[in-house]
Amino acid sequence: MTDALVFRDVRAIDPAVGRDERCDVVVERGLLTRIGPGASQGFTPNDRVRVVDGGGCWLLPALVDQHVHLREPGYEYKEDIASGLAAAAAGGYAHVCAMPNTNPVNDTRAVTELMLARGAECTGARLHPIVAITRGLEGKQLTELAELKAAGAVGASDDGRCVTSSTMMLRALEYARNFNLPIIQHAEDHELTQGALMHEGEISARLGLRGWPRVAEDAIIARDVLFAEYVGARYHAAHISTAGAVRILREAKARGISVTCEVTPHHLLLTDQAVLGYDTACKVNPPLREAEDMAALRSALADGTIDVIATDHAPQSSLEKDCEFAEAAPGLVGLELCLPLMLGLVREGTLSLGRLLDAMSTQPARIMGISAPTLQERALAELTLVDPELAWTPATTRLATKSRNTPFLDRTLVGRAVMTLVGGTVVHDLAGGRA
Amino acid sequence: MSEERLTRLLGIEDLSRSTAERILDTAEVFLDVTRRPVRKVPTLRGKTVINVFYEASTRTRTSFELAGKRLSADVVNISVATSSTKKGETLRDTVATLDAMRADVIVIRHAASGAPQYLADRVRAAVVNAGDGMHEHPTQALLDAFTIRQKKGSIAGLTVAICGDIAHSRVARSNAQLLRVLGADVRLAGPRTLLPRHTRFLGCPVYDRIEPAIEGADVVMMLRIQQERLGGAVFPTLREYARVFGLNRTRLERAHPDSIVMHPGPMNRGVEIADDIADGPRSVILDQVESGVAIRMAILYLCAREPGQTVGA
Numbered sequence: 001m002t003d004a005l006v007f008r009d010v011r012a013i014d015p016a017v018g019r020d021e022r023c024d025v026v027v028e029r030g031l032l033t034r035i036g037p038g039a040s041q042g043f044t045p046n047d048r049v050r051v052v053d054g055g056g057c058w059l060l061p062a063l064v065d066q067h068v069h070l071r072e073p074g075y076e077y078k079e080d081i082a083s084g085l086a087a088a089a090a091g092g093y094a095h096v097c098a099m100p101n102t103n104p105v106n107d108t109r110a111v112t113e114l115m116l117a118r119g120a121e122c123t124g125a126r127l128h129p130i131v132a133i134t135r136g137l138e139g140k141q142l143t144e145l146a147e148l149k150a151a152g153a154v155g156a157s158d159d160g161r162c163v164t165s166s167t168m169m170l171r172a173l174e175y176a177r178n179f180n181l182p183i184i185q186h187a188e189d190h191e192l193t194q195g196a197l198m199h200e201g202e203i204s205a206r207l208g209l210r211g212w213p214r215v216a217e218d219a220i221i222a223r224d225v226l227f228a229e230y231v232g233a234r235y236h237a238a239h240i241s242t243a244g245a246v247r248i249l250r251e252a253k254a255r256g257i258s259v260t261c262e263v264t265p266h267h268l269l270l271t272d273q274a275v276l277g278y279d280t281a282c283k284v285n286p287p288l289r290e291a292e293d294m295a296a297l298r299s300a301l302a303d304g305t306i307d308v309i310a311t312d313h314a315p316q317s318s319l320e321k322d323c324e325f326a327e328a329a330p331g332l333v334g335l336e337l338c339l340p341l342m343l344g345l346v347r348e349g350t351l352s353l354g355r356l357l358d359a360m361s362t363q364p365a366r367i368m369g370i371s372a373p374t375l376q377e378r379a380l381a382e383l384t385l386v387d388p389e390l391a392w393t394p395a396t397t398r399l400a401t402k403s404r405n406t407p408f409l410d411r412t413l414v415g416r417a418v419m420t421l422v423g424g425t426v427v428h429d430l431a432g433g434r435a
Numbered sequence: 436m437s438e439e440r441l442t443r444l445l446g447i448e449d450l451s452r453s454t455a456e457r458i459l460d461t462a463e464v465f466l467d468v469t470r471r472p473v474r475k476v477p478t479l480r481g482k483t484v485i486n487v488f489y490e491a492s493t494r495t496r497t498s499f500e501l502a503g504k505r506l507s508a509d510v511v512n513i514s515v516a517t518s519s520t521k522k523g524e525t526l527r528d529t530v531a532t533l534d535a536m537r538a539d540v541i542v543i544r545h546a547a548s549g550a551p552q553y554l555a556d557r558v559r560a561a562v563v564n565a566g567d568g569m570h571e572h573p574t575q576a577l578l579d580a581f582t583i584r585q586k587k588g589s590i591a592g593l594t595v596a597i598c599g600d601i602a603h604s605r606v607a608r609s610n611a612q613l614l615r616v617l618g619a620d621v622r623l624a625g626p627r628t629l630l631p632r633h634t635r636f637l638g639c640p641v642y643d644r645i646e647p648a649i650e651g652a653d654v655v656m657m658l659r660i661q662q663e664r665l666g667g668a669v670f671p672t673l674r675e676y677a678r679v680f681g682l683n684r685t686r687l688e689r690a691h692p693d694s695i696v697m698h699p700g701p702m703n704r705g706v707e708i709a710d711d712i713a714d715g716p717r718s719v720i721l722d723q724v725e726s727g728v729a730i731r732m733a734i735l736y737l738c739a740r741e742p743g744q745t746v747g748a
Contacts, residue, residue, distance in 0.1 A: 205633040206448065208548035208570025208605060213632075278549030322527050324547035326568070 010054030030424020062094030074103025085124030092417030591618030599658030
């Protein structure tokens with residue numbers, strides 16, 4: 001263990017504190033001690049001091065993903081906590097919030113503690129459990145949110161299932177407010193999406209696949225916004241996918257209602273056209289929509305209507321993906337691909353780098369009550385060193401996640417996290433050659 | 436005929452007009468074969484056709500089986516619904532198994548849209564879609580086009596009304612596309628709850644009553660109404676369906692006096708089609724069945740023939 005980690009000649013960027021400068025950054029015993037031009041003076045590499053030559057690479061506050069599926073307990077053949085947290089670290093993340101649709105469902109203290117204990121044993125990002133809103137995700141009985149929060153829960157969601165019952169949703173918002181936990185809704189009117197396999201539109205009609213209409217998402221979000229206003233709760237809409245959802249949430253925010261929302265990289269980059277040929281890698285819930293939705297999501301992300309970019313990292317094995325489209329399980333892996341994919345949006349001018357980091361670190365940390373990584377002296381070192389010009393292809397790269405379900409496998413990506421520090425410790429390190 | 440072998444028939448959407456016409460022309464020859472006293476030719480002797488049916492089917496499976504046998508191919512029928520999927524075998528493994536048996540043609544029916552394409556991408560054999568989910572039923576469309584051509588001489592310029600449960604019908608989807616490619620004006624009609632919300636790709640006018648669709652039509656094609664769609668949120672009762680959307684004598688009077696009436700079967704007599712119409716002089720429903728064997732012979736032949744082999748051989 002080194003006492004000092006010195007980044008020489010990096011571009012230190014932290015829009016939350018107005019920092020963007022070419023300088024040196026020094027980490028001593030896990031804390032940021034010096035940031036500034038020439039801060040590395042006096043440090044020479046030895047067995048207690050490591051000097052990383054940044055060569056202009058970007059040093060950023062580490063990322064936070066408030067929506068991932070780590071599959072443990074229950075589905076360890078798809079992913080487990082160790083591989084998931086390693087994948088997160090490799091993607092530049094210091095904190096991830098794990099959804100409760102494991103087996104058993106994370107609706108009891110025992111499961112929450114098991115996940116936290118496993119996470120603590122692993123090298124990688126830090127795990128923050130999101131617990132179920134209702135027992136067994138069945139929508140019938142609230143979980144013991146007081147005890148679950150005491151055990152370490154940072155929010156509640158029945159993700160994968162929508163809380164469709166109006167009574168249950170209203171009560172959940174009220175009860176969660178009691179313990180200051182956000183309620184994260186997977187907005188889908190399941191009655192309207194019965195048997196649905198993709199977005200309802202011309203493509204679903206051509207492919208003969210039952211469609212998932214936008215209105216099944218919009219109707220739930222519209223209702224939930226009214227509920228959030230009524231009881232004054234912390235409401236967060238997961239993975240919004242439609243132009244209608246954007247419009248409803250924009251209006252709600254303008255009226256001062258306490259709502260937040262997230263978007264996934266795949267909904268920002270792909271449309272239902274990608275499903276042509278029955279590509280199961282593009283089967284996801286909510287489904288990939290149309291160009292007008294993608295445009296609305298992009299501009300809402302840019303103007304801050306959409307607070308957060310979350311991966312909805314959902315590993316699936318080939319058993320779930322190499323099959324008939326109707327049989328395929330939904331979901332994409334995203335932890336190791338999200339930052340490079342989003343940097344593409346920055347390069348093409350859709351998004352400022354400042355907004356990107358806000359949406360991938362500061363905002364999700366704020367919403368989930370996690371102490372936000374920051375580039376300030378005396379702060380805990382939770383950093384990501386990014387080589388913004390490194391070109392790589394997921395298909396030919398050893399990924400940390402156990403699964404390969406992504407349509408971006410063969411895409412040439414530009415930019416990659418080469419080093420990640422969590423809690424002052426290096427947990428991902430491709431920068432060896434630069435030392 | 437030195438054209439290339441047909442390696443897959445997955446849908447009308449990716450079928451060229453010239454290939455469609457080649458199938459129709461070839462079927463003319465085989466229709467004659469099926470009308471001979473000895474209805475068998477040695478054309479595909481030594482070739483293997485496997486019919487894999489993941490969905491129950493009587494007429495389509497029998498039609499393919501007879502087509503293969505009349506061409507002297509070795510025909511094997513597998514009803515997967517009753518065998519290996521119950522044991523949990525994946526389509527991927529079933530596909531690999533079939534491929535290892537070296538079939539020349541695999542005919543597949545499956546409840547999942549896209550399953551024939553999944554198969555075709557993974558086997559050496561030619562693959563023929565015998566109906567996949569709500570996607571396509573290309574051999575039905577081809578046999579319907581063949582029947583129309585037999586009865587009307589040609590398809591170009593005809594007006595065809597397709598009526599009923601358009602939203603869930605692979606028959607409607609394939610027929611609308613094929614008949615348009617062959618030059619017909621196609622109209623779609625049905626109650627709004629049984630019409631697809633998106634139809635631009637079909638390029639046909641859509642009506643929420645059958646009367647305007649039938650008006651002056653040369654061909655009236657009625658679709659089967661699935662009983663399980665009734666009595667819920669989609670449609671109230673059979674009685675109301677028959678009264679408002681069923682084809683009866685009065686409604687048929689709107690069609691061209693020489694019009695023909697078609698139905699892919701199986702029919703719900705008295706529901707989408709009145710008894711006297713189904714058995715009446717304009718009905719070509721049994722001609723469709725006969726055409727089916729000829730069309731499938733043509734398709735199996737074009738898929739499995741040796742290079743340079745001609746129909747007469």
